[in-house]
Amino acid sequence: MSSEVVFDKRKLKSPPLNIHTLGDRVLRQPAKRVSQVNNDIRQLVKEMLQTMYSADGIGLAAPQVAVPKQVIVVDIDPDEAANSPLILINPQIRKRSDDLVADQEGCLSIPGVYLDVTRPEAIEVAYKDEQGRPQKIWATELLARAIQHEIDHLTGVMFVDRVENQLQLGQALSKQGFSHRAVKSINP
Structure with a gap:
């Protein structure tokens, strides 16, 4: 993460972007690779971060705000001002650990629903940062889970x-007013 960019983690009463919810078709569209990391992409990243912090999230993918681009932001410690968020442009998982872990996940696009999902415990991800520089990270535990969750959105x-x-899925969704028909089950 580059140190020359300062991020404001304040919550805004009116975040710049709308988060779409389960059932909205934009969430099911595949995102396109970012061909050039420029000021438009950096502005998108800034607005995604403002929106994520305002919604008390730890991750957000561009498709969740109806932007079909391969851009995700992750901050597993949003209350710690000194920790910079991760900005991953065109992220690709290169390696996965053999160890699988089930843990609870939630999503800003499905508020109030928290259920167990099994994922690799650790991953290696290649991506570009907000300056367009190639980066690689080995992520474990919550960070690995958050990155995998957001990459799925892409x-x-x-x-x-x-x-x-x-x-459990059906009960949790109906309790929050979501339709089980909006789910497209896949094998883990």
């Missing part, structure tokens, strides 16, 4: 698609 996959317990 292919139109949502965490509820990976939930194995269909009964």
Whole structure:
């Protein structure tokens, strides 16, 4: 993460972007690679971060705000002002650990729904930063989970698609007013 960019983690009453929710078609569209990291992309990143912090999130993908680009932002420690968020442009998982871990996930696009999802415990991700420089990170635990969750959004996959317990899934969705028909189950 470059140190020359300062990020404001304040919550805004009116965040710049709208987060779309489960059932909205934009969430199922595959995102396109970013051909050039320029000021427009940096502005998108800034607005995505402002929107994520305002919604008390730890990750946000551009498709969630109806921008079909391969851009994600992650900050697993949003209350710590000194920690910079991760900005991943065109992220690709290069390696996955053999160890799988089930843990609870939620999503800003499915408010109020928290369910277990099984994912690799650690991953290596290659990406470009907000300056367009190639980067690589080995992520574990919550950071690995958050990055995998957000990368899924870039292919139109949502965490509820990976939930194995269909009964719990149906109950959690209906309790929050979401339709189970909006889920596209995939094998983990």
